[in-house]
Amino acid sequence: MKWRRISEGEVYLVLENPDKIEESIRGRTNVYKQIGDKYLKVTLKEISDQTFIISVVDKGKGGQDED
Numbered sequence: 001m002k003w004r005r006i007s008e009g010e011v012y013l014v015l016e017n018p019d020k021i022e023e024s025i026r027g028r029t030n031v032y033k034q035i036g037d038k039y040l041k042v043t044l045k046e047i048s049d050q051t052f053i054i055s056v057v058d059k060g061k062g063g064q065d066e067d
Helices: 008-016
Strands: 020-023 029-035 038-047 050-058
Touching (some): 008 050
Antiparallel strands (some): 020 029
């Protein structure tokens, strides 16, 4: 997350109050939230009572991939 300039606090904001949630592959879930000019996507997997963060990326303004 450090390389992508995404803070741990921003990840918590995404998880606590997502704008969008969608199912992904292999039992994973994608959770999205707009925070300022970042559109964050957190991919996670829930196993029993634990949540494992797989990846966190900034999808860019309005959900468009940055190049």
